[in-house]
Amino acid sequence: MDGVPYFREHRLGPRNVVDFLSDGIVVEVKKGKPKSTAQVIAQVRRYAAFEKVRAIVIVVEGKLHWHPEEIDGKPVVYISLAKLWGVAL
Secondary structure (H helix, E strand, O other), X not given: OOXXXXXXXXXXXXXXXEEEEEOOEEEEEEOOOOOOHHHHHHHHHHHHOOOOOOEEEEEEOOOOOOOOOXXXXXXXXXXXXXXXXXXXX
């Protein structure tokens, strides 16, 4: 991400390490099928609880049967690479 400041594997707090953080926007990438939707929900809810998080982007290779528009007043964007582009990671 040339010219865009970001942190990779950024620690928000104990047990809360996000894949990428840029200007308060968390990007969480899930390769393959997530182990469970419940785990992803819990993870995103934990991240949303941090004041420095302004929005969350969830990128998955396959499908996730959970598409919230916001959590704790923070926008959540869901992107499925397989659904949109047929991309294989």
